[in-house]
Amino acid sequence: AQSVAQPEDQVNVAEGNPLTVKCTYSVSGNPYLFWYVQYPNRGLQFLLKYITGDNLVKGSYGFEAEFNKSQTSFHLKKPSALVSDSALYFCAVRDRSNTGKLIFGQGTTLQVKP
Amino acid sequence: DADVTQTPRNRITKTGKRIMLECSQTKGHDRMYWYRQDPGLGLRLIYYSFDVKDINKGEISDGYSVSRQAQAKFSLSLESAIPNQTALYFCATSDSRGASTQYFGPGTRLTVT
Numbered sequence: 001a002q003s004v005a006q007p008e009d010q011v012n013v014a015e016g017n018p019l020t021v022k023c024t025y026s027v028s029g030n031p032y033l034f035w036y037v038q039y040p041n042r043g044l045q046f047l048l049k050y051i052t053g054d055n056l057v058k059g060s061y062g063f064e065a066e067f068n069k070s071q072t073s074f075h076l077k078k079p080s081a082l083v084s085d086s087a088l089y090f091c092a093v094r095d096r097s098n099t100g101k102l103i104f105g106q107g108t109t110l111q112v113k114p
Numbered sequence: 115d116a117d118v119t120q121t122p123r124n125r126i127t128k129t130g131k132r133i134m135l136e137c138s139q140t141k142g143h144d145r146m147y148w149y150r151q152d153p154g155l156g157l158r159l160i161y162y163s164f165d166v167k168d169i170n171k172g173e174i175s176d177g178y179s180v181s182r183q184a185q186a187k188f189s190l191s192l193e194s195a196i197p198n199q200t201a202l203y204f205c206a207t208s209d210s211r212g213a214s215t216q217y218f219g220p221g222t223r224l225t226v227t
Contacts (some may be wrong), residue, residue, distance in 0.1 A: 009154075032213050043118075043204060044157075044218040051213040090156060100145055100164075100208060101172070102216060104156035 002027045006105035011069050013081045013112055021076040021108045023091030033074040034102065035065055044090065050074060058103040061085070081112045115155035117141045119179075120205050127195050131161045135190045135222050137205030143217075144210050146188035148180060151202040151221075152174055160203075195226040201212070 003026045013019045014059040025031060027053055035042040048059025055067045065076045074091060129132050131137040137146065144165050149157040149172075159172030160165050161180040163177045169180060177199060179191045192199055 006155075034215070036167055036218075043220040046215050046217065049213065096212065100124060100214065100216075101162065101211075104158070106154055106156040
């Protein structure tokens, strides 16, 4: 069965410091991997996705994610955090069948302090 | 995202009542999805539809039903609401390409008392 784990409920980082939000997955075959962000009282916004090719994927708002097949991980990163990055972040995975179904992790709250 | 709208945005209802949540999209996508979000559990798929005549159960469909009235409209019904259906409900859409992104509506916060 497919699954996604986000091992940290909350990540705290100081503004200007680099941030990492962790995600590991379990899926048969080669997955598609996604990151979404949810700001308070808002829907989910798409940040980036991995399909194939370069293991480093760049997305919106300066975020990037690194796909590591051997470690089955897809960690979200940003070189310099902003207070406005504070939000709830979700990792999601889907297999390459035609179902289109996404499996989400439980979410990680990112708190960036001034 | 304005391309995917949900109504109502907030709803309080009583146990046993029937309630319908509606989703509309202007993205021209074939596929539509309903998820619920609970704290600490992420999003879980309730139902999904690949086109008007193709509707499928997700992982937590018990107690819910759906209707795809048109390509652009997908509604979720709770026939007899219960308190543990209190959650944030999201509609999403995508096209049918292999690695398509799902785009989410703003959500409906449902409280069942």
